[in-house]
Amino acid sequence: MIDKLAANAAEAVSDIHDGATVMIGGFGEAGSPIELIHALVDHGARELTVVSNNTGSGRVGLAALIANGQVRKMVCSYPRSANSLVFPELFRAGKIELELVPQGTLAERIRAGGAGIPAFYTPAAAGTRLAEGKETRAFNGQEYLMEYGLRADFALVRAERADRYGNLVYNKTARNFGPIMCTAAETAIVQVREVVEAGGIDPECVVTPGIFVERLVQVPEPAQESELVKEGRSYP
Amino acid sequence: MIDKLAANAAEAVSDIHDGATVMIGGFGEAGSPIELIHALVDHGARELTVVSNNTGSGRVGLAALIANGQVRKMVCSYPRSANSLVFPELFRAGKIELELVPQGTLAERIRAGGAGIPAFYTPAAAGTRLAEGKETRAFNGQEYLMEYGLRADFALVRAERADRYGNLVYNKTARNFGPIMCTAAETAIVQVREVVEAGGIDPECVVTPGIFVERLVQVPEPAQESELVKEGRSYP
């Protein structure tokens, strides 16, 4: 019987290897799989390339992973925000690389990676500094950049509910990058609040079909990143 | 107040002009917007380019539109099927053009057109007769074809339920090309069985957000193409 549920977060992330590319869902704290990230901190894999829209806040979640020196390179659209302390410090010190990608291009590159599209053209960033070194091409007189599909060894994603096949639904704007990251990773690892019986999710309302999910971890009451930051917590 | 509901199918298709490109949803009869197509037969616009997976069956729906001499060119993946009579006859007589596109490439071209992607690369059809005349490019040692995004002046789509904003849900495998065609057309015209109040569709379950839909027509009991074909009916 197909059952993708892992015993816990530690088991789910245990084969993430040094040098892996890891996509991490979330837009700010919304959709950030904080328990999976903390398990990855405990696990200790290093030299990671992390693809995520932001770089975390405070010293928990993604920021803790970065603070712990496990990340060699970030691929993201917006690496600074109100409580983002760790990344800016390491970046200024030259201790972490950054590939800055416009948010829509980041999303489309991930989607392309998952869909078997090796490259596509986008108008975003044409004529700007972020076009430097990129191939350009005109279609109907407008300039476009060629961008490559992006794939990862692992994705860490947070969703609301799953069945044993890995079918997923999300919660509100915590959906963001989760569905496309599941498609673009060899191994998509998803933490969910709730696991239901097969058939417990309306097949018309499935957002991520189970084919894109390899492992599930149930975390009924995930920590709230902003609360931890407010309390001045750090991980580990 | 935003309300996209048109009085009837005739009104909804009344500005489809001669020479227009029209995407028509459906995989076989599932999702085929038969009442909108019949309204387009009545309306009479000619020299149309029609993008649709198939070419209809019998002498109703899409087959009736073709039989009526309104279609200059079909863009589709599978123009023949058990009851497909009209297209093969006209095609052999040289009276209709065909652009044959692999089904996944067709879907991706429509999706790209709707997403502002002018072109992309796909492995499908590389090294085959359908690659003739197409630009190829190698990525990681594999050969890909460059394919262009596809847009249309109009889309005719069938969905299950809508609210006044044009948010849509579909029914089972009748979903097929509908959601992507809505994104790729200047004017997406959708026939639905049911119209509900704003808020009557769970925002987590909306398949086509209303931004992609321009007009709605309510058809509570659409005709079933296969039934009409079985009865030997033709339209008009």
Next chain:
Amino acid sequence: MSESSKPATAGWTKSELARRVAQDIPDGACVNLGIGMPELVAHSLPEGREVIFQTENGLLGMGPAPPEGQEDPELINAGKKPVTAIPGAAYFHHADSFTMIRGGHIDICVLGTMQVSATGDLANWSTGDPGAIPAVGGAMDLVAGVKSVFVITQHATKTGEPKIVESCTYPLTGKGVVSRIYTNLAVLDVTTGGLVVTDLAPGVTMEEVREKTGTELTDGRQGNTAAEPPAGTATRGVGGNK
């Protein structure tokens, strides 16, 4: 003839400016608002006008901020602040969100800026300072894909430097992407013939606007090509893209 001796405080306040922008957003439009001053536009729509707000982090039909205590950390806007969803809203993932944006499905986006040029170049993401952490977010996708890009900004910087310039010195967000500029002093259309002033804030003169602008301006107010209208009678010739 100079009126530059008028107090520098003449012009629209931020909330008046937001209302001035909102006035040009047609009924039924789909609009994306940038972070900061653009967000004020949502609360400034004329009575009876229904506008749909999209936020690129995955919500169409964004409503106002929730009452205190009812914030949901999983229901936020692009600025990561708590919002609500209207009846008839839809959630979607990031690739679908940027299908809306890049695919030309959003009618208007309203963005703040650091500089905007005579040809509609926009610079609003980086000072180019080598010590700064570069962060672009969705701005480059928005300006590349949304049908009309409105800029809302103070006419000049706090130190009096023009933000409307012949050519941007800051790194660009997009080339030739801005349709219209709303400042505390004036409304300017970006045309193939350069910037055209179509409206002045009450008490503001063309001379003052010209003095505070780093590029040439045409006076395109209705009935005026060069002369000043009597104060307070500036007609509003801009009706959005209705």
Next chain:
Amino acid sequence: MSESSKPATAGWTKSELARRVAQDIPDGACVNLGIGMPELVAHSLPEGREVIFQTENGLLGMGPAPPEGQEDPELINAGKKPVTAIPGAAYFHHADSFTMIRGGHIDICVLGTMQVSATGDLANWSTGDPGAIPAVGGAMDLVAGVKSVFVITQHATKTGEPKIVESCTYPLTGKGVVSRIYTNLAVLDVTTGGLVVTDLAPGVTMEEVREKTGTELTDGRQGNTAAEPPAGTATRGVGGNK
């Protein structure tokens, strides 16, 4: 020493062949079945093996045909025949469906064929006859994207022409895409060293297979590199991609 004098009816029946294919589909696999003979595979799985079927027209978790009278014209497979959905199924649109297919998320597809070559070229969409209506459907996307492409076919045409050939004469569906060929006579792996026979149907000899094949074959049955095993003892060395 030739055994070609055996009756031509030796080998697997269609349903035995479908079972032989099903035996190599590992537990938990996601599988797409082509129209026609491949559809038989769905009903031929060994007891206790859970396999998820995808149909490219928008359903993951396709179940068997419904009882007569309970057909739903909006719940069909790629062959446009009525099917059902299992508990835990999901519906999706065509772009998402081909994300599964092109993106390498489907483990196995089983397709019929007109010809297949020594290098795994597949020709199953067109005779190339100028009078034929060309129709390709999703076959080219499937062979380009699915991890393992299994072909299920009669070993030869009705008129006795080999379908397994040195090089296809019909227009290709894809180049070098086939992993394994299942015929009424044998199972053949496509390897960089050419076609390798890994299993024979009961009562079928290597000689017979070679005679009916248009290209060279290696005998790769366990314990055999060239010699024939005693009839009926052909071991089954192929365990799918478990």
